[in-house]
Every structure is written in C-alpha cells, then in structure tokens.
Amino acid sequence: MPEAARRRGNPWSETAMTSDDASAHLLAEILADPARDAARLVYADHLIEHGDPRGELVHVQCKLENLPWDDPARRPLERQVSDLLAVDETAWTRDVRALGFTDHLHQVNLRRGFVERVTVGAEQAPTLVPALRAITPLREVHARLRDVASIDGFGAAVADVEGVSVATSNLEVTRALARSFVGWRQHGKLRMLHGIGPELARSIAAVPALRGLDHLRLSAAGSGVG
Numbered sequence: 001m002p003e004a005a006r007r008r009g010n011p012w013s014e015t016a017m018t019s020d021d022a023s024a025h026l027l028a029e030i031l032a033d034p035a036r037d038a039a040r041l042v043y044a045d046h047l048i049e050h051g052d053p054r055g056e057l058v059h060v061q062c063k064l065e066n067l068p069w070d071d072p073a074r075r076p077l078e079r080q081v082s083d084l085l086a087v088d089e090t091a092w093t094r095d096v097r098a099l100g101f102t103d104h105l106h107q108v109n110l111r112r113g114f115v116e117r118v119t120v121g122a123e124q125a126p127t128l129v130p131a132l133r134a135i136t137p138l139r140e141v142h143a144r145l146r147d148v149a150s151i152d153g154f155g156a157a158v159a160d161v162e163g164v165s166v167a168t169s170n171l172e173v174t175r176a177l178a179r180s181f182v183g184w185r186q187h188g189k190l191r192m193l194h195g196i197g198p199e200l201a202r203s204i205a206a207v208p209a210l211r212g213l214d215h216l217r218l219s220a221a222g223s224g225v226g
C-alpha cells in the first residue's frame with residue numbers, strides 16, 4: 001500500500017474488504033462532498049495500488065487545482081494530464097457518456113479525476129442531473145436554454161449544484177429566467193453563476209439564496225454588477 005495512503009489514514013487498508021467494496025465506499029464519500037480533495041486522494045492511492053492509472057490522474061489534477069494559474073510547476077503537470085487523457089479519457093468518461101453525452105470533448109469535463117462539469121440542454125436537466133450525481137461528483141452544469149417552458153425544471157434540477165452557467169440568445173427566455181430566480185432553492189450552495197444581461201443582475205441582487213455568489217459573469221455590458 002502506498003505510504004501516502006497510510007498518512008491519509010485509509011480506513012480500508014488493513015481490512016478484509018474487497019477492492020470493489022473499498023472503491024464503492026470511497027466513491028460514496030467523494031459524491032457526498034464533491035468539493036474536498038481528501039477522499040479523492042485516498043481513492044487515488046487505492047487505484048494506484050491496484051494498477052489503475054486513473055489514480056495518477058486524480059493526484060495530478062488535484063495538484064493543478066491548488067496551483068496559481070501562472071505557477072511554472074503547472075506546465076509539466078498539464079503535459080502529464082494530457083498524456084493520461086490521450087490514452088484513457090474515453091474509458092474514464094464512459095459511464096457518464098452512456099447517459100447520452102455523445103460529444104464528450106465538449107460536453108464533459110474531467111477535473112480532479114472525475115467528471116465535474118457537463119453541458120446539457122435545459123430540457124434534459126431534470127433527468128440527466130440526478131443520474132449524473134449518482135455516479136460522479138458533479139459541481140457545474142452549463143445549459144442551453146431554448147424556451148421558457150424548460151426553465152422551472154432546470155432550476156429544480158440544479159438546486160444543489162455549486163456552479164450554473166446558462167446560455168440563450170432569446171431575450172424572452174432571458175427575462176423569464178431572471179423572473180424564475182425568485183423561486184430557486186439553492187440552499188446556499190451556489191458559488192458560480194454565468195448568465196446574460198442586466199435583468200439577471202437585478203434578479204440576483206433581489207434573491208437572498210443567490211447572494212452567496214463569489215463568481216458572477218454576465219455577458220452583456222452595462223449590467224451594473226462589479
């Protein structure tokens with residue numbers, strides 16, 4: 001067993017639990033707290049111990065997440081990630097893509113060894129988001145909003161997701177989305193919101209559940225948000 005896993009106190013290292021059992025328990029811990037690295041690093045050690053290169057990906061991507069964007073140490077780590085993904089990305093995203101993601105290079109993003117960000121049609125979110133959260137530590141959802149009818153279902157589906165990005169070129173949909181924020185129940189978890197226009201800015205300012213944002217991006221100039 002790797003020394004790093006001993007230092008992290010892997011609770012399954014000295015038991016009769018099978019590798020599959022240990023993997024399932026560790027994955028459950030990761031799904032329960034997607035933002036933390038601790039369970040991921042124990043899981044990575046477990047994978048490395050059993051010859052799975054995904055463990056290396058988890059370690060390297062966790063290091064990258066904690067380095068400043070301009071740190072020179074990033075370059076060799078990014079090359080290492082590229083090499084790993086070139087060989088095994090399809091296998092590591094197969095369970096997610098099986099849910100209906102055909103173009104995984106654009107719709108699915110691996111971070112810290114797992115699919116954390118996906119792009120979906122808003123009308124698909126009520127079905128896809130719960131299914132995704134059962135198998136991967138989903139943290140960000142980007143949605144294409146095509147019509148007003150899909151907004152409420154989308155808002156309910158992403159209620160416990162940390163990051164939401166919405167895209168639409170329809171002004172009517174944008175205004176309806178802004179109005180719908182009043183009913184969003186984010187439980188204080190939403191930390192990132194990307195959207196369009198001053199209507200969204202005014203709605204965000206009026207909704208207590210959305211005031212915990214630490215990352216807001218609006219695509220239209222003159223929104224009045226700094």
